[in-house]
Amino acid sequence: NEIQIFCPATIANVSCGFDVLGLCLESVGDEMTITKTDRMGVRITDIIGANLPLEAEKNVAGVAALSLLHHLLPNCGFDIKITKNIKAGSGIGSSAASAAGAVYGINKLLGSPLTDKELIYFAMQGEALASGSPHADNVSPALLGGFTLVRSYDPLDVIAITAPPELYVTVIHPQIELKTKDARSVLKENISLKKATIQCGNLGGLISGLYTQNYDLIGRCLHDELVEPVRSILIPKFAELKEAAKQAGALGGGISGSGPSVFALSRGETTARKAAEAFAAIMQQTSVPFEAHVSAI
Numbered sequence: 001n002e003i004q005i006f007c008p009a010t011i012a013n014v015s016c017g018f019d020v021l022g023l024c025l026e027s028v029g030d031e032m033t034i035t036k037t038d039r040m041g042v043r044i045t046d047i048i049g050a051n052l053p054l055e056a057e058k059n060v061a062g063v064a065a066l067s068l069l070h071h072l073l074p075n076c077g078f079d080i081k082i083t084k085n086i087k088a089g090s091g092i093g094s095s096a097a098s099a100a101g102a103v104y105g106i107n108k109l110l111g112s113p114l115t116d117k118e119l120i121y122f123a124m125q126g127e128a129l130a131s132g133s134p135h136a137d138n139v140s141p142a143l144l145g146g147f148t149l150v151r152s153y154d155p156l157d158v159i160a161i162t163a164p165p166e167l168y169v170t171v172i173h174p175q176i177e178l179k180t181k182d183a184r185s186v187l188k189e190n191i192s193l194k195k196a197t198i199q200c201g202n203l204g205g206l207i208s209g210l211y212t213q214n215y216d217l218i219g220r221c222l223h224d225e226l227v228e229p230v231r232s233i234l235i236p237k238f239a240e241l242k243e244a245a246k247q248a249g250a251l252g253g254g255i256s257g258s259g260p261s262v263f264a265l266s267r268g269e270t271t272a273r274k275a276a277e278a279f280a281a282i283m284q285q286t287s288v289p290f291e292a293h294v295s296a297i
């Protein structure tokens with residue numbers, strides 16, 4: 001009647017896949033304990049490590065859980081306790097971890113009436129509360145692991161892609177809070193055909209690189225024509241961070257989700273750790289505190 005869950009951090013967009021591509025960090029994330037109770041509804045009983053609303057209707061995990069309960073109509077309720085390790089507004093899927101964890105745990109406690117893929121829609125309802133848009137590029141990898149591609153939002157069609165075995169991710173989180181809502185409001189509504197063409201080439205190439213484990217091809221495709229030029233202005237030392245990771249041997253990188261975190265992909269853990277050191281050396285030139293993570297995917 002009780003389940004303990006690891007709710008992984010995720011990186012959305014992965015440079016060339018705005019709102020459609022995401023990846024899951026194997027070893028960075030929150031923890032959640034969900035208990036099945038006789039009292040109907042959802043209660044957030046405790047949140048450790050963050051100052052977030054306990055009221056279910058105002059909490060990302062609560063909203064995702066309630067949307068699932070409205071669909072499944074079980075004869076019971078759930079208490080949710082959350083330990084947040086992922087900071088809100090960091091760009092590594094803090095809200096998605098909570099939303100995905102809540103629906104995953106409740107579904108398990110109910111004997112798995114839905115598949116993990118079917119849970120994506122309900123987790124998206126939590127994302128909508130957090131950012132004003134029900135994007136699925138964080139909740140999908142949080143629920144399915146590895147890389148995911150949202151092929152279509154309507155109807156929802158998500159493809160899970162296994163990460164190449166030697167691919168590691170490095171993330172640096174400059175500790176300034178950048179709300180997804182604000183980082184979305186600076187984006188342009190329209191893009192040029194020329195930019196769309198380049199973006200399509202890179203996204204197709206990246207997916208191909210993942211399937212064929214072609215690390216060089218993956219690196220060549222980590223380029224964003226659409227969002228990075230606009231958002232990078234909001235991130236301290238963005239260009240230097242990206243360049244430093246490449247100099248350290250990383251395949252490439254970009255903005256993690258809506259920022260301010262910056263990520264790099266590397267072949268092998270050793271290079272990923274070197275990229276983390278290179279990121280840290282750049283951040284040390286600023287007065288902004290930061291946190292770095294290295295993880296398998």
Ligand code: HSE
Pocket residue numbers: 012013018019020091093135137138180183184257258
């Ligand atoms: N795709 C979303 C964005 C991810 O870039 O706004 C937010 O984490």
